[in-house]
Amino acid sequence: KDPTTGFEKVILKEPRGSSAQVLLYGGQVTSWKNERGEELLFLSSKAIYKSPKAVRGGIPVCFPQFGGGSQGSLEQHGFARNRLWRIVESSVPLPGNNDAAPVTSINSSNKAIVELLLTPTEDDQKIWPHNFELRLRVALSIGGDLTMTAKVKNIDSKPFNFTFALHTYLSVADITEVRVEGLETLDYYDNLDELKRSTEQGDALTFDTEFDRVYLSTPNKIAVIDHKKKRTFILKKDGLPDAVVWNPWERKAKLMADFGDEEYKYMLCVEAAAVEKPISLKPGEEWTGRQELSAVSSSYFSGQ
């Protein structure tokens, strides 16, 4: 059990020193560190680790519904993020003391891996009357790339639809010096304007106010450039056609009990998602969505 959260977790490590942590509550990645031990994900200092609250930060899994209100009848972002998942597979466990979290190191394919599973309880099926298996495989490669593969299988006797997102909270040094490239010229829904559909103009995204948009059918590569930190995140995705970009900014930050008033300066959510067109699965069918995150220092590009 993790002393801060009280929830069980798994730690992934690779020989060059990067690491990741996955909480069984929510099947949620809550830490991803590079070889120098620098944290790459945002996790709020005010995060609440108590069911049914979802943990504010890291990479929550939104399933079987992304969003809330007019986007569906379930609680906001679905229930997967506040349920207990279980471990079904992990790569080489390292020896550790019994009280510590299990640590996994690389396997023969040079990845530290954990695979988690969520299946619905009877109570869950009262809220969403479908039987499914949701698997999340988290893999850390040598050098620190983090790949998350989600699979949803319909094990019911009737078809179902769902929407989905990997709600990644990236850590940034100063949101006003961040640019997002790869979403220019695309259509988006604006969550701050009653889901009105607009088209992004030709420039990279920059941030100076609250931002909450769902970009539709995006390219499968998005770059988040943190000028102050001299770091670029590359997000590659597959099976997740849309991308949500969110920063609550000052006013909304103050309204969230589990988010520090100033913390909006240090985070940006860029979420690989399937929102506009729900995924439909017939009995026995399986869907796969994948995202790969890497973080490179900007000097890598400029050759400095």
Ligand code: BG6
């Ligand atoms: C984003 C949504 O994905 O998640 C926002 O686009 C929402 O509208 C945000 O505010 C956080 O949601 P929650 O439920 O974790 O507070």
